[in-house]
Amino acid sequence: MTTTVIPPAVRPPAGPAHRDGNVLRWLGAYTASMIGDNVFYIALSWAAVRSGTPSQAGLVMAVSAVPRALLMLGGGVVADRFGPRRVVIGSDAVRCAAVLTVAALLFVAHPGLWLLALLAVVFGIVDAVFMPAVGALPARVTGRDQLARVQGMRGLAVRFANVVGAPLGGLGVALGGSATAFALAGLLIAVSVPLLISVRMRETPPAGGADAANTANMADAANTAPAGAEAVGPPGDPDGSPARGDASGPHARVPDAEDGAAAVPERPATAWRDLRDGLRYIRGHRVLAPLIVTIALGDLGFVGPLNVGLALLADRRGWGASGMGLVVAAFGAGAGAAALLLAWRGTLPRAGSAGAAALLGGSVAIGALAQVPGVGAAxxxxxxxxxxxxxSGALCGALLQTQSDPAYLGRVTAVAGIVSLGLAPLSMPLTAAAIGWWGTGPVFAGSAVVCGLGGVVALAVRDLRRAELPR
Structure with a gap:
């Protein structure tokens, strides 16, 4: 009996991402959510300062970082098991409900710091699953050849949210206090939910489809396709979660016995096994493993000087708050221009080498910042x-998206997020203490060396150095 195999229908290309309505709906939802986040943190900081001492307010602002850092790896597993769209919608719904509840309580009473601390903890827990899911979602709404452009568009959305969110939060506080600002934040986050519901998900290939060379050594990577080819297999869940039978999903299948005995029953994969599989996938990947090391070194050398270090530098140089504001604005303008370039071009040749060169150049500039005397030069x-x-950040993010198998992207994003949001902020108190001991020049120079090491790693690893973005 002859079996006729009917190939799956291929969706026609949607054109450039900036003209794709599906991508634009996702981008609108992401932007609204990010603006809401900025308004939320303005409201939280103001309410904390008004309700307690400065040290208590600082504790409230920092408490959300603990559950976020501790739970983010698990959040990556959740995003891959249940689908990033479903997780993002659920996360935004929970955040919206929590913020609006606190706003309502603040309108009728003054509960105190305990309520603000509880809200911060809830946000930290939800962020632990929200951030990996947000990182995994672009690969489900557009083609691989558009992921670099989407990364640039996402960077522009973040810059726009940072510029608009803080004034909106301040306006909300001025008009009606923290309660009004919290209500505004909740409404902005709520806007993202219907937009996300309207976003269509693309079919998801089974695990291993994106890079057979890197997953061939994994015990559970049974279904692979040639590198660069679209994998043919059962479609994923309409929501974006892996298909049943996927080696990385919640229903991993044990192969039949070779001696003709009855097949071993399907054994559900546990969340712990999914986590180990994701870490093993990253460790064995010839591009992702060194790429995450590059991101870690770049962030560790960058975060301290450009946050706490800049304030101390401005104070010692006599630039004042206005001078520091100009320096921060210039940095934001440069980062926005880089995101705009990637959104416009869609790709850059020799992305791995270009990202490494940009990181090396940025490290030199970080060291030079502590040596300039005037505000204009700074x-x-x-x-x-x-x-x-x-x-460099945009190219690294685009390579992270395009080099990862979609079935593992939540876990990959979670590991990268822990590096950026868990490890890198630890450098801020260390930078402040080091500047107190040795001054700004040596500390900025040391940070520049750490940042530059990321570029050295990217250039030293051949597969990362030669990595290209899809065209």
């Missing part, structure tokens, strides 16, 4: 830092 150097660091 603004120019900060513009260069923003452009180079922004370009």
């Amino acid at each position: 603004v120019g150097v900060a513009l260069a830092i923003g452009l180079l660091a922004g370009l």
Whole structure:
């Protein structure tokens, strides 16, 4: 008996991402959610300062980082098992409900710091699953050849949210206090939910489809396709979660016995096994493993000087708050220009080498920032830092998206997120203490060396150095 295999229907290309309505709906939802986040943190900081001492307010602002850092790996597993769209919608719904509940309580009473601390903890827990899912979602709404452009569009959305969110939060506080600002944040987050519901998910290939060379050594990577080819297999869940039978999903199948005995029953994969599989996938990947090391070194060398270090530098140089504001604005303008470049071009040749070169150039500029005496020169150097660091970050993010198998992308994003949001912020108190001991020049120079090591790693690893973005 002859079996006729009917190939799956291929969706016609949707065109460039900036003209794809599906991508634009996702981008609108992401932007609204990010603006809501900025308004939320303004409201939280103001309410905490008004309800307690400065040290208590600082504790409230920092408490959300603990559950976020501890639970983010698990959040990556959740995103891959249940689908990033479903997880993002659920996360935004929970965040919206929590913020609006606190706003309502603040309108009628003054519960105190305990309520604000509880809200911060809830946000941290939800962020632990929200952030990996957000990172995994672009690969489900557009083609691989558009992921670099989407990364640039996402960077522009973040810059826009940072610029708009803080004034909106301040306006909300001025009009009606923290309760009004919290209500505004909740409404902005709520806007993202119907937009996300309207976003269509693309079919998801089974695990291993994106890079057979890197997953061939994994015990559970049974279904692979040639590198660069679209994998043919059962479609994923309409929501974006892996298909049943996927080696990385919740229903991993044990192969039949070779001696003709009855097949071993399907054994559900546990969340712990999914986590180990994801870590093993990253460790064995010839591009992702060194790429995450590059991201870690770049962030560790960048976060301290450009946050707490810049404030101390401005104070010692006599630039004042206005001078520091100009430097920060120049950095933001440079980073925005880098995101705009990637959104416009869609790709850059020799992305791995270009990202490494930009990181090396940015590290030199970080070291130079502590040596310039005037505000004007500092603004120019900060513009260069923003452009180079922004370009490097955008290219690293685009390579992370395009090199990862979609079935593992939540876990990959979670590991990268822990590096950026868990490890890198630890450098801020260390930077402040080191500047107190040795001064700004040596500390900025040391941070530049750490940042530059990321570029050295990217250039030293052949597969990362030669990595390209899809065209």
